[in-house]
Amino acid sequence: MSETAEATESAANAANDESNDAPRTNEASADSPVISIRNLWKVFGPKSARMRLPHDEQVKGLSQTELREKTGCTAAVRDVSFDVHKSEVFVVMGLSGSGKSTLVRCLTRLIEPTAGSLDFNGQDVLSMDKDTLRELRRHRASMVFQNFGLLPHRTVLDNVAYGLEIQGVGKAERRERAAEMVTKVGLDGLGERRPGQLSGGQQQRVGLARALAVDPEVLLFDEPFSALDPLIRRDMQEEVIRLHREEGRTMVFITHDLSEALRLGDRIALMRDGEVVQLGTPEEIVANPADDYVRDFVRDVPREQVISVRRAMRKAEKTEAGKGTELAPDTLVADAIEAVARSGESARVVENGRTIGVVDDARLLSVVAGLDEDAVEGRGEDGEPKEVAAV
C-alpha cells in the first residue's frame, strides 16, 4: 500500500485506540487559531509512560543524550507550543532528526503525542474518538508526502479522486472535482496517464491536487519537494505560493531547507533536538537570531533580501521632512539600496502618509554586512526605532 493509503487507512485505525472522552465542542471564533498546541511532547521508548509530562522538571532538565542514556527514550518533540493562524503558511524547519515529521504527524495523531494539548479549530484533538479523528484526517487536514504516495496502477485523475473516494463522494462528482484540481495544478491533458509516466515534479503536482481535492482546512506538507531537482523544486515552490495567494489556505510546511522556509513561510518554527528554538517571521529570524545555533543557520542568507527598511531605518531629522524617495515600510533592503543609489540621497520610510524613519547608505550597508543586529542605534527590542519623529 502507498504511504498515503497507509496514512489514511491503517494509521487512521491504529492511532486512536487510546481515545477516551468525547471531543470538546467549544467552537472557534473567526480569529482564533486553526491549530493550537501547548506543551506538546512525543517521547519514544518504553519508559515514556512513567514520565510525568508535560511538566516533569527532571526530564525537562536532561539533554537528548542524557535522556537516552538514563532512560533509553528519545524525546522527538519536547514541550512545543505554538498557534497556526488561518491562512498562514507555517513552516517547521530543522536539520534531520530535529523532530519535524514527528511533530507534524502528531497534529492529526498519525503519531500519538505523549503529553500536552492540541486543538484543531477549538476542538480537542487528543480526546477525539475514532470517527471524529478519521473525519479530521479525511476532510479537514490533508497531507502531501515527500515520496508522492501515489497509487501506481491508477490514472492521474483517479489518484486525485482517491481522497474523495474514501470520503464516499459519487463517481461523477469526484471525477469532475479531480479534473478541476488537475487543471488547477497545471496538469491539463495528463489525466489519463499513470504516475510512472510522469516526471517527479508532475507526480508531486498530482499529490498536491489530491490533497486539494478534498478541500481541507489545512494542508500539511511533509518535505514534499526534497526529492525534486532544484529547478523543479523552485517551480513547485512557486506553485505553492500561487495556490496560497489564490486560495489563502492554511498550510503547515516541513522542510530542512532554509531557503525554502524563507521563501514560503509567513512564520517559521526552527527546531533542534525536538524543541522549537525560535519562532518568528523570516525577517525576525534572520535579523535577530535567538542564539548561536540560529545565527549559524542563517549566516549565509542574503540579509538584504529578507530584511525590510522598517527594521533598518533610523529616526528622521526635522530637516529631512518631505525630502527624498518614499519607501513603504516593508520594502526590502535590496530594493532600498537600488532606490538610494538611483536618487543619490537617503530615502524616507512612509506609512499612512507619515514619515516614520529614514534609510541612508550607511544604514543599508550595515544590514548587508550583518552589523545591524543589536547595534542599530535607537532600535528597541522589537526592532523598531525607539523614538521616531513623525515628520
Ligand SMILES: Nc1ncnc2c1ncn2[C@@H]1O[C@H](COP(=O)(O)OP(=O)(O)OP(=O)(O)O)[C@@H](O)[C@H]1O
Ligand atoms: N518510531 C520511532 N521510534 C524511536 N525513535 C524515533 C521514532 N521516530 C523518530 N524517532 C526519533 O525521533 C527523532 C526525531 O525524528 P523525526 O523523524 O521527527 O525528525 P525529522 O526532523 O523529521 O528528521 P528528517 O528530516 O530526517 O525526516 C529522531 O531522533 C528519530 O531517531
